[in-house]
Amino acid sequence: MLYSVLNNQVRMKHILIIVFAFLTSYSFGQEIWSLERCIQLAQQNNLDYKLANVGIKTAYVDEKQSKEQRYPSLNMSTDLGLNMGRSVNPATYTFETKTSSYNSFGIQSSTPIYLGGRINNTIDQNKVNVEIAKADAQNILNNTSLNVAAAYLQIVLSEEQVDIANKRLDQTKRQLEQIEKLIAAGTRPQNEKLDVLAQIAKADQNLLTAENNVILNYLNLKQLLQIDPGYSMKVQRMNIEIPKDANPDIYTLSSVYGSAVSNLPVIKASELRILSAEKGLAIAKGVGLPSIYLNISAGTNYTNLGTRVDNISYIYTPISVRINGNPSVLDFPDKDISTSKNPYFNQLSENIGGGAGITVRVPIYNNGTIRAQKEKAMLNIRSAEIRNEQTKQQLKTDIQRSIANAKAALKQYEATVTTYNAALAAFENAEKRYKIGAISTYDFNTSRTTMDTSLVDVTLAKYDYIFKLKVVEFYEGKKLSINN
Numbered sequence: 001m002l003y004s005v006l007n008n009q010v011r012m013k014h015i016l017i018i019v020f021a022f023l024t025s026y027s028f029g030q031e032i033w034s035l036e037r038c039i040q041l042a043q044q045n046n047l048d049y050k051l052a053n054v055g056i057k058t059a060y061v062d063e064k065q066s067k068e069q070r071y072p073s074l075n076m077s078t079d080l081g082l083n084m085g086r087s088v089n090p091a092t093y094t095f096e097t098k099t100s101s102y103n104s105f106g107i108q109s110s111t112p113i114y115l116g117g118r119i120n121n122t123i124d125q126n127k128v129n130v131e132i133a134k135a136d137a138q139n140i141l142n143n144t145s146l147n148v149a150a151a152y153l154q155i156v157l158s159e160e161q162v163d164i165a166n167k168r169l170d171q172t173k174r175q176l177e178q179i180e181k182l183i184a185a186g187t188r189p190q191n192e193k194l195d196v197l198a199q200i201a202k203a204d205q206n207l208l209t210a211e212n213n214v215i216l217n218y219l220n221l222k223q224l225l226q227i228d229p230g231y232s233m234k235v236q237r238m239n240i241e242i243p244k245d246a247n248p249d250i251y252t253l254s255s256v257y258g259s260a261v262s263n264l265p266v267i268k269a270s271e272l273r274i275l276s277a278e279k280g281l282a283i284a285k286g287v288g289l290p291s292i293y294l295n296i297s298a299g300t301n302y303t304n305l306g307t308r309v310d311n312i313s314y315i316y317t318p319i320s321v322r323i324n325g326n327p328s329v330l331d332f333p334d335k336d337i338s339t340s341k342n343p344y345f346n347q348l349s350e351n352i353g354g355g356a357g358i359t360v361r362v363p364i365y366n367n368g369t370i371r372a373q374k375e376k377a378m379l380n381i382r383s384a385e386i387r388n389e390q391t392k393q394q395l396k397t398d399i400q401r402s403i404a405n406a407k408a409a410l411k412q413y414e415a416t417v418t419t420y421n422a423a424l425a426a427f428e429n430a431e432k433r434y435k436i437g438a439i440s441t442y443d444f445n446t447s448r449t450t451m452d453t454s455l456v457d458v459t460l461a462k463y464d465y466i467f468k469l470k471v472v473e474f475y476e477g478k479k480l481s482i483n484n
Helices: 002-025 035-045 047-070 118-185 191-225 253-263 265-287 344-350 369-435 441-475
Strands: 031-033 073-083 086-088 095-097 100-114 233-235 291-303 307-323 326-341 353-361
Touching: 035 047, 035 118, 035 191, 047 118, 118 191, 118 233, 118 265, 118 441, 191 233, 191 441, 253 369, 253 441, 265 369, 291 344, 369 441
Parallel strands: 031 233
Antiparallel strands: 073 100, 086 095, 100 291, 291 353, 307 326
């Protein structure tokens, strides 16, 4: 009765897991995924990496824009409006009290000749910022690789635990068949069957837990890969063994740290930030130096007051005068000028003018702004140096911890292997004694449980050691792979 209830509950959970797996993968074909493929897809889909790529493109835009600061600027302007009241007549340049309309066009160009080195230093700084953005992106890829490798190995581990649980369940069922025969023969008491039934229920529960862990670990990996949780996938089940030449005792902090400083992008980015800050100080110093610009401009204008001369005629008027006391008549000319409104395009072509000149700006006092910029730039350098030192100190701590973890994991693995060998020998002995009736079913099951537990411990310790060993190799600059 007890076995029936427990078995029904376990079977129901099995059914729910199978239904869940079917519903989440019914429309997809199952594919085999290697670690390398998982890492590649995770790197492609990582949102932080995509954001870092946007940062790289932004840095390139800044670099391009800073280079173009060397070139002349060219701007066009136009004005259209009314003059009311007393104002200057644009046609005669005299003051008149009239309402007039006007329209002007102008082109201005300014070319930097000397800006205290600010343009060159800004270009250099933006080049460094591009490399910083690339290093930051690579660091994201590295962290992603480590996370995917951990999730991948966790799946392989959980699937091996499912295999172990299945074997345990099969062994227990075979034991039930054996004990039923012994009970029927009268060599075993009836209550020992209940012990075996309880062991079957426990083994079934352990299998259910292991299968559930597989599902959860796959969901974790899919989340890292940024793929649909319902996508059906299967990681490559390879024979992952500890490398024969693996020996964490050969690793030292100085050797691994030296390789990490040369290879890890997080260190490269940290050191480049110091260089960028130094360029920022050079830029701030350049603000305090004179600036020289070449300026060129041209323009034209129109006004509705503009007129043009159509005809000039002379009228001679006789005037009586006396010359040396003698009366005389002289003809004095008088101009007769006829004008009309000067057309729009005529004025624009007639009023074209321009000029060129050099502008020199010498900063004398700017409310302490230039001094503050220099001080902030020096503080930025100091801040970058401190952060770089923090990054290196943290790297040393991480490497030292990873080496210690690898050494401890190896000892743990060797201890679990020793424990398993002892438990296996004890179980084999118990199995022989059980077959001849020297020990009870309870004692036999206890011995097997101890052996099974120690086997699980060996599996856990093996994968824990492999991963921690790979972390140390990763700091050394080796490619992350579980095939070597």
